[in-house]
Each structure stands twice: as C-alpha cells, then as structure tokens.
Amino acid sequence: MKVQLFIPCFVDQLYPQTAFNMVKVLEKACCDVEYNTNQTCCGQPAYNAGFWEDAKKVATKFLKDFEGTDYIVAPSASCVGFVRNYYNTLFENSSLHNNVKDVSKRIFEFTEFLTNILRIENFGATLNAKATYHDSCAGLRECKIKEGPRKLLDKVRGLELIEMADNETCCGFGGSFAVKFEAISIAMADQKVNNALNTGAEYIISTDLSCLMHLDGYITKKELPIKTMHIADVLASGWE
Template sequence: MKVQLFIPCFVDQIYPETAFNSIKLLQKAGCEVVYNPNQTCCGELAYTAGFWDEAKELGLKFLQDFSDDCYIVSPSATCSGMVKNGYHDLFTNSTVHNRCRNVQGNMYELSDFLVNILKKDYFGAELVGTAVYHEACAAKHLFTMKDEPRQLLEQVGGLEIIDLDENDARCGFGSTFAVKYAEESVSMAEQRVQAALTARADYIISTDSTCLLQLQAYIDKRQLPIKTKHLADVLTSGWANI
C-alpha cells in the first residue's frame, strides 16, 4: 500500500526523530512511504488565529503537494483534523472544492490509520515504565479521535497506562493561546504535569508534538522527573532489542 507522509512543521523543526519513526512504523506495517520534500504547513496556526487568507494560501499549497488518489498519513491529530475539517471553511464551493474533498477523504492521523485502515495494533515495541496518555484537544474535537492511541499503547511491552481523572485537562498550548495568555497557558500545563506526577507516571504520551512542546517546556524549566514522548516514538521503542 502506498502512503503519502505529511510531516507537520513542528515535527519537522523540533522533533525530526518522530518523523523518521513514523516512516519506520509505516514501513513495518507493510506500507510504501512517499515523502514530498516540497511540503510545508497545513495552515492550522493561521486558521485558528483568524488569518484565513494566509491559511487558505497554505491550504492551496497542501492540496498541490499531495495526490488525491492515495492515503495521506500524519503523526498529528491537529494537522490531520485541520485538513479533514478546517478546509471545509476555506474551500467549500471554491474552484478546488472537489479536489479538496478527495484529499480530505484520504487524510488520516497515524494511529487512526494503523488501527482502522491497516487493522494493526502490535509492533513489537518495548518501553518499561508507567505513562499517562494526554489527549490533544484537536484529537478529541477537531479530528474526533477515539481510543486508537490507547489501543496501540496497550500492546507496548513493559508499559503501564494510567488513566487520570481529569481527562479533559488541556496542555495550554492552543496555537496562539500560549502567546496571548501566557499565565493561563502555564497554569494549564502545570495542572496536567502535576496530575501525571501525582499518578507516579514516568511519561506523558501524546499524538501531537505541540502538546509535547508545551508540557516539556514546563517540565524542563522546573527539572521535574517525568518525560514526554510522541506516540510514534513509543511504538518504535526497543526495536533494536528484538
């Protein structure tokens, strides 16, 4: 199966290892991975900040960079959700309406694609420790993610997943929210990290690098004994030992 890989700008610039692990994961699942080096951004940051003209320009480039006749997979629920749902606002009844709908129909977040399209949830990963799964706002509301990440994490050898009571807790990033409302943003990150520490978790795992960036910044500044990891990095952990 041929799969086009979309790497969000945050992953490309800050977490490149997540991009490479996404490729390894898809290849292990039997996919032929195609990467277009001309790709840039889906336009989500501009869109949520209210700059729809700029978001549309980026969206048009996205529609040009990706074929509409095969799957597009991304290690980000936020960016996948932007393409799948946000593009309705930008391109409905436009000259690219039909092409946009075709691309939207082929757009998948990584865990959704692995579980629901490839029907695979075991990849031989091993990571000893306890973890909490942080559900990104976009994963729940924009992409409408369900239990796919947890299903994959349950198959990781040595990893215990702890459920927190405050499942709706936010990381505080929220695109430009972290810049406009810095104090509130830090307070949200503190709540999420402290809840994980109280649960004695070793890791906070998420599908979105923006959430990890926000939480890891709080952790690093205070030198706290917990780490953040992207789902793709967890699912490729321990492969050298297999």
C-alpha cells in the same frame, strides 16, 4: 499500501526523529512510504491568527502537493483535524471544493491510520516504564480519537498505562493561545503535569507534539521527574 507522509512544520524543525520513527513503524506494517519534499504547511497557524487569505494560499499548495489517490498520514491530530474540518470553510464555493472533499477522505492521524485502516495494534515494541496518556483537544474533539492510541499502548511490552485525572482537559498550549494568554496557559500546563505526576508515571504520551512541546517546556523549567514521548517514538522502541 502506498502512504504519503505529511510532516508538520514544527515536527520537521524540532522533532525530526519522531517523523523517522513514524516511517519505521509504517514500513514494518509493509507500507510503501513516500515523502514529497515540496510540502510546507497546512495553513493552520495563519488561519487561527485570522489571516484567512494567507491560509488559503498555503492550503491551496497543500492540496496540490497531495494530489492523487494515496493515503496521507501525519503525526499530528491538530493538522489533520484542520484539513478535515476547516478546509471546507476556506474553499467554500471554490473550484477546489471537490479537491478538499477528496483530501479530507484520505488524510489520517498516525494512530487512527494504524488502528482503523491497517487494523494493526501490536508492533512488537518494548518500553519498560509507567506512563499516562494525554488526549489532545484536536485528537479527541476534531478527529474523534480516543481508544485507538490506548489499544496500541496496551500492546507495548513492559509498559504500564495509568489514566490521569481529567485526561480530556486541555494542556494549555492552543497555538497562539499560549502566547496571548500566557498565565492561563501555564496554569493549565501545571494542572496537567501535576495530574500526570500523581499517577506515578515516568512519561506523558500523546499523539500531538504541540501538546508535548508545551508540557515539556513546563517540566524542564520546574525540573520535574517526568518526561514526554510521542506515541510514534513509543511504538518504535525496543526493536530494530
């Protein structure tokens, strides 16, 4: 199966190892993985800031970069959710409307591609640790991802998954929300991290590095005994 990778801006710049681990897992599933080096952003930051025309220009490039029939897989439910749910608004009554419909059918968040398209849950990973799972807002509400990541984590040898209280509550990041409403954002991170700590977990795992980046910043600042880990890094653990 041929797969085109879409690697979001911040993953490319800050967490490239997660992208490499995603490739590692997809190749283990016998996927033919390709990466178009011309790709940039999906346009979400500009759209959320109110710069719709700028977002449309970036999104038009995205549509061009991912033309074809291949599946598009990304380690971010936030970006996938934006393409699926907001490109229709950007390109309403546009000549690119059919391109949007086509891309929306082909783009998947990493874990939903594994469980819904490949229908593989066990990748032979091992992680001897206790962990809790954070449902990102985009994953849960925009991509309807809930059970898939948990099924994948359930097959990781040595991993004990413990549900935290209010696991569907936002972590407080929300992109520019964390900048515009800093105090609220930090309070939400405090609540989320403390709920995770109360489970006795060593790791907070999620599908979205944007959430994990925000939580990790809070954890580092407070010097708390817990770490964050993207699910692609978990699934690539314990095997070569």
